[in-house]
Amino acid sequence: MRMLRAAVVLALVLAAGGCSNDEKASGVPVPKGFEVPAGVSLTKGGTTLAKGKSATVIYQVADKTRSVVAVAVTAVKKGEIKDFRFFSLDDETKQATPFYVAATVRNIGPAGIGGAPIPLYAHDSNNTISRPNELVGDFAPCPNGTLPKKFLPDATAKVCLVYMIPKGASLVSIDLKTADQKDAITWKQ
Structure with a gap:
């Protein structure tokens, strides 16, 4: 015994x-x-949230820097391909539907993560997961696609990300993915 x-x-x-x-x-x-900073509760992977509700996760950027961030998808707007009339698009992209996703990111800490990509992905009806499109210069329909170069603890940024959903597919969700896709936190459409 x-x-x-x-x-x-x-x-x-x-x-x-x-x-x-x-x-x-x-x-x-x-x-x-x-x-994890005192008083902070992390959001469990696989959670589905309503627009405007925040997910709190540990985000590790490429250089192994880790910080807790709160991310909220605040709006998803369907754009028009004519918004890209000054861009060089291939034939496939000319047939796509653009979506503009507004989000708020708050760095809870403890590390600065300035300039890091935002781990939000578009999930479409073809079960394809897409990164946001990188745009060079100002884009009036969806400005501020990146975090500020200095993004220290307690800082908040509003961003807008552009996703091109292929012809014949529809946007299913915006996924916050800091690990595996099965652990993604989603905002459904």
Whole structure:
């Protein structure tokens, strides 16, 4: 009986050693060594939100910098291809439907993530996941497509992202993807 109790205690200690207190409290995995700021609850992967509601996630940018961000998709507007009359588009893109997605991003901390791409993707009816289109210069229908160069903790930015949905497909959702697609947080259309 003593051996069984010792085995149970050892199993509990090992299980607790691989995750932080934040993971146990929120049910969301937290990378080892990362501390979620006090009072912050992370949004569980697979959650579907209404427009305007925020998802709070740990975002790791390419250089291994991690910060907690709150992202809210605030509006999705169908555009017109004529908005791109001054752009060089290939024949396939000329047949696509543009969508303009407005979002608010707040850097909760602890790191600065200035200039990082915003991990919002368009998910269409062909089950294709697309990054936002990068535009050079000012684009009046959808300005501010990137985070500011300095985006420190407690900063908030409003952004607008452009997605081209192929002819014959429809926009299903906007997905916040910081890990696997199965863990994406979505705003349905």
